[in-house]
Amino acid sequence: MSDSDKPTGLPADLPGDPMHWADAWLKEATAGAIQRNPNSMTIATVGADGQPAARVVLCKQFVPDPGYLVFYTNYRSRKGRELSANSKTAALFHWDALGRQVRIEGVVVRSPAKESDAYFAGRDWGSQLGAWGSDQSEPIASKGALVAQIQQRGSDLGLTLAKGTQDLVNDRIPSIGRPPHWGGFRLWVTDIELWLEGADRIHDRGKWSRQVVKVSDDNFEATAWKSTRLQP
Numbered sequence: 001m002s003d004s005d006k007p008t009g010l011p012a013d014l015p016g017d018p019m020h021w022a023d024a025w026l027k028e029a030t031a032g033a034i035q036r037n038p039n040s041m042t043i044a045t046v047g048a049d050g051q052p053a054a055r056v057v058l059c060k061q062f063v064p065d066p067g068y069l070v071f072y073t074n075y076r077s078r079k080g081r082e083l084s085a086n087s088k089t090a091a092l093f094h095w096d097a098l099g100r101q102v103r104i105e106g107v108v109v110r111s112p113a114k115e116s117d118a119y120f121a122g123r124d125w126g127s128q129l130g131a132w133g134s135d136q137s138e139p140i141a142s143k144g145a146l147v148a149q150i151q152q153r154g155s156d157l158g159l160t161l162a163k164g165t166q167d168l169v170n171d172r173i174p175s176i177g178r179p180p181h182w183g184g185f186r187l188w189v190t191d192i193e194l195w196l197e198g199a200d201r202i203h204d205r206g207k208w209s210r211q212v213v214k215v216s217d218d219n220f221e222a223t224a225w226k227s228t229r230l231q232p
Contacts, residue, residue: 110218193207
């Protein structure tokens with residue numbers, strides 16, 4: 001399909017399931033390598049004092065059916081603590097090169113331990129060590145102090161690192177288990193908006209909403225989607 005043949009907006013009758021559209025957009029952005037991390041998304045949380053915070057994370061799974069996405073983090077980090085206290089969150093994908101955004105709202109639960117274990121096992125050993133070595137979001141005196149902390153925790157895990165670095169002394173690739181304070185969150189989508197850039201800032205916006213009811217620690221049942229168009 002040539003650029004001139006590509007649809008410039010949402011169809012007149014909005015699709016019944018927006019998650020498959022959003023998934024197709026993510027796959028297109030990934031296949032086209034339009035940016036370094038096309039799966040990057042902004043996650044927003046709210047603290048006990050009402051102060052919102054936002055940061056960029058990587059979406060590691062986008063599951064159209066039954067409708068959730070997965071990202072990983074330190075559960076003790078600021079976002080981890082705030083999501084544990086208030087499971088409501090919002091996420092945003094923005095692909096400027098495509099003139100598209102996906103806005104998401106929903107609730108999070110921790111991913112099943114086996115899912116987090118499997119993902120952690122597939123990370124490179126340096127990232128595995130970093131999950132043990134860094135107390136994410138906590139203050140530290142200097143970068144040197146952080147490296148020393150990581151080295152000490154690497155030693156506690158049975159690793160031998162070169163002094164002042166995070167490099168292994170030998171070529172033996174270590175086996176590092178997942179820290180209990182690190183893992184995935186599943187964001188179950190309750191509201192989603194598909195946004196397409198339009199000429200003269202007359203953007204095309206469609207929004208879908210549904211209700212979700214928790215039926216287990218990490219699973220929900222959902223009602224059918226209801227859609228509406230929004231003015232730009």
